[in-house]
Amino acid sequence: MTTTSPRTVFEPEHEMFRRTVRSFVKQEVAPHYSEWEDAGVVDRAVFLAAGELGMLLFGTPESLGGAGSRDWRFSAVVNEEFARAGFASVGLGLALQNDVAAPYFLDLADAEQQQRWLPGLTSGELIAAVAMTEPGTGSDLAGISTTARRVGDDYILNGAKTFITNGQNADLVVVAARTSEDRHRGLTLFVVERDMPGFERGRNLDKLGLHGQDTSELFFSDVRVPARNRLGTTEGEGFYQLVRNLSQERLSLAVMAAASAEGMLDHTREYALGRRAFGRPVGTFQHSRFVLAEIRTEIDIARVFVDHCIGLHVRGELSPVRAAEAKWWVSDLQVRTADRCLQLHGGYGYMREYPIARAFVDSRVQTIYAGTNEIMKELIGRDMGLGE
Template identity: 70%
Template sequence: MADRIPRTVYDADHELFRETVRSFIAAEVEPHDEEWERRGIVDRSLFRAAGDAGLLMFPTPERYGGAGVDDWRFNAIVDEEFGRAGYASAGLSLALQNDVVGPYFLDLTDDGQKARWLPGLTSGELVGAIAMTEPGTGSDLSGIATTAVRDGDHYVLNGTKTFISNGQNADLVVVAARTSPDRHRGLTLFVVERGMPGFERGRNLEKLGLHGQDTSELHFSDVRVPVANRLDTEDGQGFFQLMRNLPQERLSLAVTAVSAAEGVLARTLEYVTERTAFGQPIGSFQNSRFLLAELFTQVDVTRVFVDRCVELHARGKLTPVQAAEAKWWASELQVKVADRCLQLHGGYGYMREYPVARAFVDARIQTIYGGTTEIMKEIIGRDLGL
């Protein structure tokens, strides 16, 4: 379905790229998605194919194999098209590489680290993940208990992380660890590489939705991490580095949320037009018309705000508060839209074979990860001086 409101955030080059993304999804995702969902993990070939198609790490300089394009709108288009198509697990896998992990390797690495890691991340030969959350800490980053103790030219890393997306596939894991007792100035970020002794992956967690996303537990037992794998030149900057990158992560989730809502609405409109009850299309009943009118209006209004946030971020002007507003509002709306659209499908909506059932379960995590709705409201409330 065509955009209901003219969009001004993208130009002709962006729209040409959108066609590339759509073709990629049709060729590389759609034929394999159900298998990935059953296996509980997307195949690593997804990352390599995305790299070949130019869908990864757009700002990577040309000398490291990238396009050198620092325009976040290309990231947003990838997020939008996966969200609209309903392939949340595969989309999240790539969004982790582009929107969440990518900035740490692009912005916090020296030339030697860039040469080691950026070519593989950009080509899809290497898969990245970030390990913040621990069994005893959720949104409170200052409560991280994993430790890294300096020992000569290494740090000795000990701790456990959980709910780590791309956890099984990851070759490079950005780990937040405590290098001093200071709650905020005691965190440092390290890159732990596949195969380091003492680095073990726990089980691939069984989730309500996102079945194709390898969300995992990670364990670190006396892992000797070279000083050369520390991000930044000194200890204690990790908390501030994490906070700096969170607005982009939250905007990515908001972009995905509103696009997913648009996708499920379009498919539901088609369903209620074709499905009949009592001798007429179920979309012709006043309840159906009024509900869809409400949902389409809310999604249209949200799309305008999210597009504005994308424009601001592309110009380096997005604030943490605006990102928080976009994240909580769009993700809560995605959950509402999926729930109401499932209801319009009746009993068929509860069948896994119908895309609306998957849209419903995949939507639910959106209001939790990347910062819960409650944390987003706390950020906004504090900005109001409350």
């Protein structure tokens, strides 16, 4: 690796697990990744293979087939290794299962719900998605218009969602729906299952990057969801349940962004040393040296901050504002790194057969999802007393 910052946040057991994940990426992902990119969706078998190695839902109790560990550093290792290797389409799908969806099932599901869902989510037999974003609603969760109306022992769900990660593969979808007109106390979360009548998947969206990641439109037309599929003890808790989980999601993206930048730098350094122009390696020109030196320094700074945030999260001390700082700054760094590294590749950087080309298009969305970076800055500014 070309970065030099010390990694003190991880223990020996995490580094041992890292070797397992790295081997998995090399053997189970790399040989098939191009096929999944062409197909527009990752083979479900990769979730099963990851589950067999204990790479999913680390917090699932042992009695339900999990490791029973709430140490988020294991999930961070998974995120880092996929991102560093440049396989973001698979890494994002696993991160969605581990970091975004898992808290709803581990923390909000009751004992009966956990018995139904956790074993499959942990083994990879079941794939999860979280449906918040709507065609007319982006970062404004309080603007969600999908409705759920109570009728006896069921809720009748109507509405549409878009940009849903794991949308085609998902067996369980955590759906945010409006159960009253109150903007913040009127949202409730439900788990919609694959074969419920009225639940339909729209097209697999044609994205700029992340071509192997199934990102979909979802439609709900009079879907009858049993009340036993509601998450939380009462109606109206959904907005606060969603917000509570955003810090972990944003830290997860920051972790992936830093590791992706490291991977891009490693590839570019190797290319710059091997590619010759005017009788010498392009990496030995002063401009190339300076650019690579700048990138490495920025990544080292990002790595120290991200590791600090990981430590805070493990201790239960990561604030939403700190997570927002990590998400916006490190994802911006990832985009800048992709741009500069592609430039150093010259014309070859524009060819899709080179990893930097894929990294360039995959990186761009990092500043958009889980709350745009403009929203992150708004949160930080308000924390400084600068809100309206």
